[in-house]
Amino acid sequence: MxxxxxxxxxxxxxxxxxxxxxxxxxxxxxxxxxxxxxxxxxxxxxxxxxxxxxxxxxxxxxxxxxxxxxxxxxxxxxxxxxxxxxxxxxxxxxxxxxxxxxxxxxxxxxxxxxxxxxxxxxxxxxxxxxxxxxxxxxxxxxxxxxxxxxxxxxxxxxxxxxxxxxxxxxxxxxxxxxxxxxxxxxxxxxxxxxxxxxxxxxxxxxxxxxxANPPQAVRMTRRLLREAWNNRLETVLEFSAAMQAVAHTTADHKEAMAALREKRKPVFRGE
Known part of the structure; x- marks a missing residue:
């Protein structure tokens, strides 16, 4: 070119x-x-x-x-x-x-x-x-x-x-x-x-x-959807459990729960 x-x-x-x-x-x-x-x-x-x-x-x-x-x-x-x-x-x-x-x-x-x-x-x-x-x-x-x-x-x-x-x-x-x-x-x-x-x-x-959604959760959900195309249910469930364990530790998850309790709009930072 x-x-x-x-x-x-x-x-x-x-x-x-x-x-x-x-x-x-x-x-x-x-x-x-x-x-x-x-x-x-x-x-x-x-x-x-x-x-x-x-x-x-x-x-x-x-x-x-x-x-x-x-x-x-x-x-x-x-x-x-x-x-x-x-x-x-x-x-x-x-x-x-x-x-x-x-x-x-x-x-x-x-x-x-x-x-x-x-x-x-x-x-x-x-x-x-x-x-x-x-x-x-x-x-x-x-x-x-x-x-x-x-x-x-x-x-x-x-x-x-x-x-x-x-x-x-x-x-x-x-x-x-x-x-x-x-x-x-x-x-x-x-x-x-x-x-x-x-x-x-x-x-x-x-x-x-x-x-507008927590970016790490979006990325992990995209990965789960892609993996689910190719794998057995048992494999996807195992992968889902591992992803969920990570998601529970993110600051965005804590922010989502706090915003829900406080009835306000969440602010997600990808952390």
Whole structure:
């Protein structure tokens, strides 16, 4: 990326506790190319390392959330995936886009996907990597890999069934057909649909509700929810007991109980 080119991902802070991550290649509908992958992973890492961040919003610049893979580069005769050996392609995915779901999984800060337009292929999967999703009325979603004669290389076959259920995920992945925002709401892919002009305000409102809670309890609850995706009940109960033991010792827990007794608004400091 030359110095004249815009940053592929923007990172900004709003107020004390909110971070906004914006995919910033609107002219090409925010593809998840190598530069964007690197910048997005760096932004996700900042969520855990910058003091005070309690919640983040991920969105796209322009009229698209993300078009997914860069189809132009994919079809380039000299450098496209078809020219790589299978071993090279395996490493390309492992050290490329597959880093994103792992980075989001490890992040402790909840991430809200504000889907402002089409979320196609890997763009749809990126939305599924987030903790919750709200959509503008113009948003569309497609697990469209099959249309290009390929499969989800970014973890979509693991992510999508956990969000919409196996049958709906199968329909989406095997047909590759897009869903409207209303259809995405009906199957649970998103939790809310709002007019385009209201999307970021709606995302900020949800973020504020999350940020108002004790931040350590929010982080531990997010971790429990993530672990519960993959483990048996007995394992999750054991993990829950350990997390709860830690939560009981926090100053924010004591503040919450005191505020409840005193009938006042609590002040949480993340301690």
């Amino acid at each position: 030359s110095e004249a080119e815009p940053q592929p991902v923007l990172f900004s802070r709003e107020g004390e506790h909110l971070a906004i991550i914006t995919l910033n290649r609107p002219e090409s509908r925010n593809p998840l190319d190598q530069d964007t992958q690197d910048a997005l992973i760096a932004a996700i890492h900042r969520l855990d390392t910058e003091p005070g961040i309690r919640v983040a919003i991920l969105t796209g610049a322009g009229t698209a959330f993300s078009s997914g893979g860069n189809v132009r580069r994919m079809s380039a005769a000299a450098s496209g995936p078809a020219e790589r050996t299978p071993a090279q392609s395996r490493q390309y995915y492992r050290h490329g886009i597959q880093r994103i779901p792992l980075a989001i999984e490890r992040c402790e800060v909840p991430i809200i996907a504000a889907v402002n337009g089409p979320a196609m292929g890997a763009g749809c999967d990126l939305a599924c990597m987030c903790d919750l999703r709200i959509a503008a009325e113009s948003a569309r979603f497609a697990e469209s890999f099959v249309k290009l004669g390929i499969t989800p290389g970014d973890g979509g076959a693991w992510l999508l069934p956990r969000v919409v259920g196996f049958a709906k995920a199968s329909e989406m992945a095997l047909t590759g057909d897009p869903l409207s925002a209303a259809e995405a709401l009906a199957c649970g892919l998103v939790s809310r649909v709002v007019p385009d002009a209201e999307l970021m305000d709606a995302a900020r409102a949800i973020a504020a509700r999350i940020a």
